[in-house]
Amino acid sequence: MERKLIDRFGRQHDYLRISVTDKCNLRCVYCMPEEGMTFEPDEKLLRFEEIAEVVRVLAGLGVRKLRLTGGEPMVRRDLEKLVAMLAAIPGIEDIALTTNGIFLAPKAEQLRAAGLTRVNISLDSLHADRFRLITRGGDIRKVLDSIAAAERVGLDPIKINVVLMKGMNDDEIADFLRLTLERKLHVRFIEYMPIGHDDEGWKARYLPLSTVLERCAELGWDAQPAEAVYGNGPARNYRIAGAPGAFGLIHPVSDHFCETCNRLRLTADGNIKPCLYWSDEFNVRRYIGDDRAVEELFFRALDIKPQNHEMAQALASAAQSHTPTARRMSQIGG
Numbered sequence: 001m002e003r004k005l006i007d008r009f010g011r012q013h014d015y016l017r018i019s020v021t022d023k024c025n026l027r028c029v030y031c032m033p034e035e036g037m038t039f040e041p042d043e044k045l046l047r048f049e050e051i052a053e054v055v056r057v058l059a060g061l062g063v064r065k066l067r068l069t070g071g072e073p074m075v076r077r078d079l080e081k082l083v084a085m086l087a088a089i090p091g092i093e094d095i096a097l098t099t100n101g102i103f104l105a106p107k108a109e110q111l112r113a114a115g116l117t118r119v120n121i122s123l124d125s126l127h128a129d130r131f132r133l134i135t136r137g138g139d140i141r142k143v144l145d146s147i148a149a150a151e152r153v154g155l156d157p158i159k160i161n162v163v164l165m166k167g168m169n170d171d172e173i174a175d176f177l178r179l180t181l182e183r184k185l186h187v188r189f190i191e192y193m194p195i196g197h198d199d200e201g202w203k204a205r206y207l208p209l210s211t212v213l214e215r216c217a218e219l220g221w222d223a224q225p226a227e228a229v230y231g232n233g234p235a236r237n238y239r240i241a242g243a244p245g246a247f248g249l250i251h252p253v254s255d256h257f258c259e260t261c262n263r264l265r266l267t268a269d270g271n272i273k274p275c276l277y278w279s280d281e282f283n284v285r286r287y288i289g290d291d292r293a294v295e296e297l298f299f300r301a302l303d304i305k306p307q308n309h310e311m312a313q314a315l316a317s318a319a320q321s322h323t324p325t326a327r328r329m330s331q332i333g334g
Contacts, residue, residue, distance in 0.1 A: 003295070004062045005264070007274075007302040015065040015263040016058055018051060020082065022268050024072040026100055027136040028124070030163050030192055030205070034136055045268050048078075050288050052085040054266060057294045059091035067096040067120075071268065074103035080114040087115025096120065098161070102138060104146035112153040118230070119150050120159040120188075125169050126176070134168065147185070157229050159186045159248075166207040173215045180245030186229045188248040209249040216240065223247075234260070258307060264298065272298060274305035 005013040023039050024032065046054075055066065066086055073079060086095055094117050097104075101121040104111075123143055125131040131140040150158050162169070162176055176187045192206045216223040216238075226239035226246050235248025265273040270285030282301045287293035 002062075005058070005298060005302060007305045009259075009305075009307055011259075011261055011305075012062065013262050013264050013302065014062050015067070016055065016063050017067045017069055017263055017265045018055075019069050019071065019266065019268040020051070020073045020076045020079065021045060021071040023075050024070060024100070025075055025102055026072065026138050028100075028122075028163075029134055029136070029168075030165065040269050046266075046270050046285065048082040048085060050270070050285065051082060051266070052089065053288050054284060054294060055086055055092065056089050057291050058298065059089050060291075061295065061298070062091075064091060065094040065096070066092060067098060069098045072100050072102070073097060074099050074107065080107065080110045080116075083111055083114040083116050094118070098122070099146075100135070100138065101143035101146035103142075105142065105149040108146065108149040108153045108155070112155060116155065118157055118159075119155045120161050121147055121150070122161045122163075123147075124163050124165070126172055130169065134165075151183075157186050158184075159188050159229070161188050161190060163190050163192055164207050164209065164211070165192055165205040168205060170207055170211060173212055174219060177212075177216065177219075177221070177240065177247060180247050181240060181243045182245075184244040186246050186248065188235050188250055190250045209251055212247070212249060213238070264301065272301045274301040280304055 007013070026032075027034050055063070068079070068082070070076070076082075083095055086092055095115055096118045097111065097116055098120040099122070101123065104119070104121070121143065123131075123140075124134045125140075128140045131138055131143075147158065147160070160176070160179065164170060164173075173189075176189075179185050180187055189209050189212050191209055213223060222241040223238045224241070226237040228237055229235070229246055229248065235250050237246055237248045239246040266284070267273060267281070269283075271281040271283050273281055280301070282297050284294060284297050287297055
């Protein structure tokens, strides 16, 4: 009988998020401190061949979808070579990329030719000065050029990730929604998460995503539940009447989607993370080359995957059943 990656709660895992680096060219306020980060030396990162070996084993267990993340995955040299290696593995049907978009435009055509199917681009403000402030130095023109390049080469769908932050970009909700009225773009508003924070300062910026639907109503826009956008995973999807694009709400804190979680994570330094929020990790690098051992380690990770991540308890300062991760989002891969 063919084995599948099914956990004790009956969730089948067919999706692997692969971090290719913990480094990033930006220092977004919700992801990394401005300074003081220590990055893994290159020799500690999984080689492309090692990543491909892990994916080959997992494809035999039913994994069909991959997402390349970081840090910023585009700072990893020759990323298109990894995409081509992964696309050649039997069973892999979909390869996505999450990027800040600074370096994507010049590589978009190569990545598409190598087998990349779709892309998520982070864009937390449409104002150049504010974007520079949130990212601590980013050039919004390069991100906008990358969105246009992704459209041009046929990456589809194109999703725009917006971390909604109280007092920082919540006055731009209407502007982001207008993007869906003008272009076939899919804007995803994401709640601020307490990942890797050693204090409760994140709560000052937290904003529930009900704010987005309230803004739609204020503007007189008829936003109705919409069909899922391919690969949209945890988002609750909506479309404004007549819009070519759509928008989604991702509520990891206020309304978690753990009951349908189908993903595992592989960090850049070779650790399996069964849950984004908890500290549990299993290093797979030493087992690469022994397919049976790699399989068993993933099943071991699934055996301890919790039913939910309990971020809502963190928001309420309530007790939690597991130990939250001390890793920053950039060190995990999101």
